Amino acid sequence: MASISGISSASPTLKRQKPLLKPTSLLRKDSGSVSVSFPARSKLADRGFSVSVAREISAELSTADGAPAKKKGLVKDPHALWRRYVDWLYQHKELGLFLDVSRVGFTDEFVSEMEPRFQAAFKAMEELEKGAIANPDEGRMVGHYWLRNPKLAPNSFLRLQIENTLEGLLKFSNDVVSGKIKPPSSPAGRFTQVLSVGIGGSALGPQFVAEALAPDNPPLKIRFIDNTDPAGIDHQIAQLGLELASTLVIVISKSGGTPETRNGLLEVQKAFREAGLNFAKQGVAITQEGSLLDNTARIEGWLARFPMFDWVGGRTSEMSAVGLLPAALQGIDIEEMLAGALLMDEANRTTVVRNNPAALLALSWYWASDGLGSKDMVVLPYKDSLLLFSRYLQQLVMESIGKEFDLDGNRVNQGLTVYGNKGSTDQHAYIQQLREGVHNFFVTFIEVLRDRPPGHDWELEPGVTCGDYLFGMLQGTRSALYGNDRESITVTVQEVTPRSVGALIALYERAVGIYASLVNINAYHQPGVEAGKKAAGEVLALQKRVLAVLNEASCKEPVEPLTIEEVADRCHAPEEIEMIYKIIAHMAANDRALIAEGSCGSPRSIKVFLGECNVDVLY
Numbered sequence: 198m199a200s201i202s203g204i205s206s207a208s209p210t211l212k213r214q215k216p217l218l219k220p221t222s223l224l225r226k227d228s229g230s231v232s233v234s235f236p237a238r239s240k241l242a243d244r245g246f247s248v249s250v251a252r253e254i255s256a257e258l259s260t261a262d263g264a265p266a267k268k269k270g271l272v273k274d275p276h277a278l279w280r281r282y283v284d285w286l287y288q289h290k291e292l293g294l295f296l297d298v299s300r301v302g303f304t305d306e307f308v309s310e311m312e313p314r315f316q317a318a319f320k321a322m323e324e325l326e327k328g329a330i331a332n333p334d335e336g337r338m339v340g341h342y343w344l345r346n347p348k349l350a351p352n353s354f355l356r357l358q359i360e361n362t363l364e365g366l367l368k369f370s371n372d373v374v375s376g377k378i379k380p381p382s383s384p385a386g387r388f389t390q391v392l393s394v395g396i397g398g399s400a401l402g403p404q405f406v407a408e409a410l411a412p413d414n415p416p417l418k419i420r421f422i423d424n425t426d427p428a429g430i431d432h433q434i435a436q437l438g439l440e441l442a443s444t445l446v447i448v449i450s451k452s453g454g455t456p457e458t459r460n461g462l463l464e465v466q467k468a469f470r471e472a473g474l475n476f477a478k479q480g481v482a483i484t485q486e487g488s489l490l491d492n493t494a495r496i497e498g499w500l501a502r503f504p505m506f507d508w509v510g511g512r513t514s515e516m517s518a519v520g521l522l523p524a525a526l527q528g529i530d531i532e533e534m535l536a537g538a539l540l541m542d543e544a545n546r547t548t549v550v551r552n553n554p555a556a557l558l559a560l561s562w563y564w565a566s567d568g569l570g571s572k573d574m575v576v577l578p579y580k581d582s583l584l585l586f587s588r589y590l591q592q593l594v595m596e597s598i599g600k601e602f603d604l605d606g607n608r609v610n611q612g613l614t615v616y617g618n619k620g621s622t623d624q625h626a627y628i629q630q631l632r633e634g635v636h637n638f639f640v641t642f643i644e645v646l647r648d649r650p651p652g653h654d655w656e657l658e659p660g661v662t663c664g665d666y667l668f669g670m671l672q673g674t675r676s677a678l679y680g681n682d683r684e685s686i687t688v689t690v691q692e693v694t695p696r697s698v699g700a701l702i703a704l705y706e707r708a709v710g711i712y713a714s715l716v717n718i719n720a721y722h723q724p725g726v727e728a729g730k731k732a733a734g735e736v737l738a739l740q741k742r743v744l745a746v747l748n749e750a751s752c753k754e755p756v757e758p759l760t761i762e763e764v765a766d767r768c769h770a771p772e773e774i775e776m777i778y779k780i781i782a783h784m785a786a787n788d789r790a791l792i793a794e795g796s797c798g799s800p801r802s803i804k805v806f807l808g809e810c811n812v813d814v815l816y
């Protein structure tokens with residue numbers, strides 16, 4: 198199998214004992230002085246990849262007079278700043294997209310120092326696009342770039358898979374929208390609603406795109422179940438009401454075994470049964486071939502199944518069936534989304550950093566956060582329809598970059614925190630802190646030049662429209678933050694269209710990939726989330742033991758209420774007493790356990806039993 202040149206595929210766990218280099222004094226950029234020293238220089242420095250190298254670059258970059266480059270501070274002279282703006286402004290003519298990194302303070306020396314690392318990242322990206330095992334821990338190729346340009350796929354089998362899936366989902370969505378494919382027993386005579394069941398990468402892209410691009414009156418309206426919260430699920434089903442009969446349920450899960458999604462499916466199927474509806478005739482699965490979900494859908498004869506490919510990660514799946522099918526059903530032009538992404542990918546293939554928008558983003562992130570995630574990325578789109586972009590980017594960036602080990606097995610605890618909502622709304626919330634409070638962030642403004650469709654604008658005061666205010670708020674905040682040494686990036690698009698949204702997604706997917714190479718981590722796996730899933734499984738297993746113990750005591754004559762200590766002892770899990778208390782408190786809050794004595798506020802006082810004895814499970 199191919200592997201990316203220059204990147205070791207060694208298992209991270211093999212070398213985890215390596216000591217972490219710790220700065221002996223703090224890096225203080227804000228105070229205008231940088232003071233960092235290290236107990237030892239990393240052996241990896243020469244390899245041009247590791248986090249310790251990032252620290253060294255931050256610390257050692259020198260100007261002609263020997264002062265650290267970062268000590269220079271931000272350019273403030275208006276003429277020099279204008280020159281910097283013009284010099285660094287990136288424009289993608291065809292997409293009408295601009296990227297301004299002039300308000301990030303990287304120096305020319307820094308850019309030169311980073312050049313070899315960028316060239317290595319470009320090489321790695323080239324290998325990835327050719328089909329290298331770019332996700333070594335999972336032994337997987339990483340192929341989301343092929344989705345918008347199937348000719349790039351490393352073999353004709355994969356190319357055909359992509360093309361056939363796209364063709365199939367376009368036909369399916371056309372048939373649903375036109376009413377050729379219809380629900381079996383709806384008075385509407387056609388599907389009117391989509392209920393999407395999925396979580397994480399199987400929800401965030403479709404949610405973002407729906408909010409950004411769905412027309413005011415879509416052919417099918419979309420709702421989401423993206424959690425195992427029973428009340429949230431009930432709310433979605435209740436909102437559908439009688440329209441459940443004309444709801445197309447799309448269950449999305451790459452693995453086909455994610456518990457939250459399975460629970461959502463079971464809850465929806467129950468609602469269908471209770472309404473006397475045949476779920477299979479209204480169910481669609483998007484999952485890997487042969488997964489549990491795929492097999493269920495096949496055996497139960499669901500309306501349709503679409504593949505999720507092994508080589509597409511959840512957080513980069515918006516241009517696969519995961520994102521495209523829900524979008525198409527809402528009347529969104531998915532071919533335009535793909536075209537925008539393709540154009541952006543092409544631009545991101547240049548190996549000249551200043552002409553490569555994704556590289557410019559990665560460069561800015563690296564500078565602003567010292568290649569260590571020392572500053573958070575606040576994403577502020579000044580456009581309501583882009584509200585969910587920050588939430589979408591949160592997963593894309595944090596699940597990709599937030600890693601314990603680098604590709605050489607060194608413990609690095611990398612990350613880049615992303616949060617934000619929208620402007621100017623957030624100016625009336627937390628931007629007070631950004632301007633004046635703790636300096637632990639940089640901002641990305643997303644600017645949309647077109648305020649509203651042509652012909653609808655009016656001046657709400659002489660010479661000023663509503664959109665002018667939005668523009669003014671963005672520019673004012675950018676200036677005010679910079680005036681207080683807060684760095685920012687601005688991405689500008691003409692309009693929020695399928696093409697520009699496709700381009701934005703592709704821009705950030707690539708920036709994440711390049712940044713991951715710069716800091717030498719695997720962007721394409723997520724070992725950390727497994728720990729939480731495993732622990733949740735253990736809690737549920739313990740709950741079953743607690744139930745069995747309570748059931749046995751509750752089947753006695755007379756019923757024997759138990760203290761938490763007694764339950765823990767009888768479960769042979771005295772060390773789990775706190776968790777047992779929480780399990781019992783949760784069951785009591787849901788009327789599944791009854792408190793005979795005491796109250797949950799004082800755990801030692803409780804005596805608990807079950808309202809009913811279940812003789813079938815007595816052991």
Ligand SMILES: O=P(O)(O)OC[C@H]1O[C@](O)(CO)[C@@H](O)[C@@H]1O
Nearest residue numbers: 397398399450451452455511726
């Ligand atoms: O599509 P699936 O397999 O249900 O996974 C959903 C999400 O869960 C994660 O695996 C994290 O638990 C994400 O990476 C993924 O997008």
